[in-house]
Amino acid sequence: MREVRIRDTMSGELLTLGTDEEIGIYACGPTVYSRIHIGNARPFVIFSLLARFLRSEGYGAKLAINVTDVNDKIYTAAAGRGVSSTELAAEMTAAYFEDTGRLGIGRPDSEPLATETIGPIIDLIATLVEEGHAYESGGDVYFAVRSFDGYGKLSHRPTEEMEQGEGDDAGSLKRDPLDFALWKAKKDGEDLSWESPWGPGRPGWHIECSAMAEAELGQPFTIHGGGSDLVFPHHENEIAQSEAARGEQLARIWMHNGMIETGSEKMSKSVGNIFQLSEALDAYGAETVVAYLISGHYRQPLAFGEGPLEQAAAGNERLRNFLRENPPAGAGEGVPGDEAAAAGSRFRDALADDFNTPRAMREAFDLVRAVNQRPDDPALAGAGTVLAGMLELVGLESLATGGEEGPGDEALELLEARNAARADKDWARADEIRDSLAELGWEVRDGAEGARLVPRS
RNA sequence: GGCGCCUUGGCGGAGUGGCUACGCAGCGGCCUGCAAAGCCGUUUACACCGGUUCGACUCCGGUAGGCGCCUCCA
Numbered sequence: 001m002r003e004v005r006i007r008d009t010m011s012g013e014l015l016t017l018g019t020d021e022e023i024g025i026y027a028c029g030p031t032v033y034s035r036i037h038i039g040n041a042r043p044f045v046i047f048s049l050l051a052r053f054l055r056s057e058g059y060g061a062k063l064a065i066n067v068t069d070v071n072d073k074i075y076t077a078a079a080g081r082g083v084s085s086t087e088l089a090a091e092m093t094a095a096y097f098e099d100t101g102r103l104g105i106g107r108p109d110s111e112p113l114a115t116e117t118i119g120p121i122i123d124l125i126a127t128l129v130e131e132g133h134a135y136e137s138g139g140d141v142y143f144a145v146r147s148f149d150g151y152g153k154l155s156h157r158p159t160e161e162m163e164q165g166e167g168d169d170a171g172s173l174k175r176d177p178l179d180f181a182l183w184k185a186k187k188d189g190e191d192l193s194w195e196s197p198w199g200p201g202r203p204g205w206h207i208e209c210s211a212m213a214e215a216e217l218g219q220p221f222t223i224h225g226g227g228s229d230l231v232f233p234h235h236e237n238e239i240a241q242s243e244a245a246r247g248e249q250l251a252r253i254w255m256h257n258g259m260i261e262t263g264s265e266k267m268s269k270s271v272g273n274i275f276q277l278s279e280a281l282d283a284y285g286a287e288t289v290v291a292y293l294i295s296g297h298y299r300q301p302l303a304f305g306e307g308p309l310e311q312a313a314a315g316n317e318r319l320r321n322f323l324r325e326n327p328p329a330g331a332g333e334g335v336p337g338d339e340a341a342a343a344g345s346r347f348r349d350a351l352a353d354d355f356n357t358p359r360a361m362r363e364a365f366d367l368v369r370a371v372n373q374r375p376d377d378p379a380l381a382g383a384g385t386v387l388a389g390m391l392e393l394v395g396l397e398s399l400a401t402g403g404e405e406g407p408g409d410e411a412l413e414l415l416e417a418r419n420a421a422r423a424d425k426d427w428a429r430a431d432e433i434r435d436s437l438a439e440l441g442w443e444v445r446d447g448a449e450g451a452r453l454v455p456r457s
Numbered sequence: 458g459g460c461g462c463c464u465u466g467g468c469g470g471a472g473u474g475g476c477u478a479c480g481c482a483g484c485g486g487c488c489u490g491c492a493a494a495g496c497c498g499u500u501u502a503c504a505c506c507g508g509u510u511c512g513a514c515u516c517c518g519g520u521a522g523g524c525g526c527c528u529c530c531a
């Protein structure tokens with residue numbers, strides 16, 4: 001069991017996970033008012049793989065990624081499309097499950113919906129009102145920011161500074177411009193609301209995560225994550241709500257992923273709308289999308305574009321080629337050589353060090369090159385098995401177990417005919433057959449041990 | 458304007474006070490009947506300006522540029 005360290009946004013420091021604690025991880029999922037884009041997939045992948053890695057190291061881990069299915073944006077988008085907000089949310093939630101499911105990295109342990117957590121949300125708000133941290137005003141309920149001393153500790157913003165940016169709030173029901181809504185009274189035209197002690201309404205944007213996190217993981221829990229764009233105000237407000245209500249820390253470590261950037265790259269129209277996850281999956285496949293998403297350290301911004309995706313695909317192809325030549329052994333079959341085992345160990349070390357996936361992948365590629373250089377070195381025995389183990393940790397196990405179908409009879413007959421032609425040094429005929437095989441989807445690779453067929457990529 | 462962060466070779470992207478990241482692409486070579494796969498080599502990469510240091514891409518300061526957020530209905 002390795003000591004795993006994660007960079008904490010609040011303190012800026014690398015914090016160590018307790019080896020005997022249950023690692024509760026809560027990551028903020030999407031607000032389902034539209035199909036998710038590839039940026040939304042980054043936290044899903046990062047936190048899913050982190051949980052997978054922790055388990056493989058022997059940690060107890062529970063991952064919860066919520067779905068925010070009631071929100072201003074949903075009302076607006078539904079109205080724009082002429083459907084009910086419930087309908088839109090249900091449709092987009094289903095699309096979210098489908099799109100993320102296609103990534104092939106499994107599902108979180110729990111995926112709570114805001115609309116199914118209304119009871120706990122109302123209870124939490126009621127507690128805040130009782131404790132004097134929140135107040136009702138015209139059917140809305142607001143959190144009194146100044147009643148919570150630690151406000152700003154995550155995003156490192158002094159409250160004095162925040163006031164200045166505040167625009168005119170003349171018609172507001174808030175007592176203080178800093179305050180934010182916990183509960184919003186039902187307004188005309190809104191088609192979804194719940195009864196509450198303050199009248200019919202719906203939750204504000206931040207409270208649902210406080211309630212769901214506590215319901216799923218208890219409080220405090222270990223890691224709270226999400227995109228860096230949620231640091232303020234969303235996570236700052238979650239802290240305020242949860243800690244004011246419970247008098248206890250919400251989460252010990254705050255872990256934020258960087259944004260996917262399109263930079264100034266101008267994309268062609270046909271590629272431009274590939275921002276949606278489903279379209280990226282259609283165009284490149286899950287393996288490429290996952291490889292792309294782990295190609296940079298999770299905290300850093302990641303450049304998006306055709307180039308990076310194709311590069312991820314090409315890198316995968318190198319790994320896949322290697323695994324074809326060096327297939328992983330079955331369970332319990334053979335012991336890896338020292339050098340191969342050391343590479344696997346360094347791969348895990350990299351992940352244990354703030355989940356450094358690009359550094360981990362370096363170990364994978366270094367191992368591949370070493371074996372290609374010295375295929376018979378006993379120290380590198382079992383490299384295919386080691387590599388497959390590495391890839392499983394980062395959601396790329398399909399590169400090793402891709403379930404490639406073997407060539408059919410027709411292809412095998414052609415291959416045999418080509419072998420015969422080559423034996424006769426009838427190169428023209430051999431090349432002709434190679435073209436035929438290509439049409440069937442097979443690439444011929446001549447090697448010392450004869451020709452073999454590989455699916456064309 | 459405020460807070461946080463970033464700026465690495467054609468592209469993506471790690472990392473370290475002094476030693477090749479890695480991947481992709483290009484070019485040259487090896488291997489191959491020719492290819493593919495693979496191997497080797499490759500155009501002196503660390504925004505700019507100062508400073509600290511025997512030595513900085515790697516620490517400090519400044520400049521320029523970029524990114525996220527700055528609130529709950531624009």
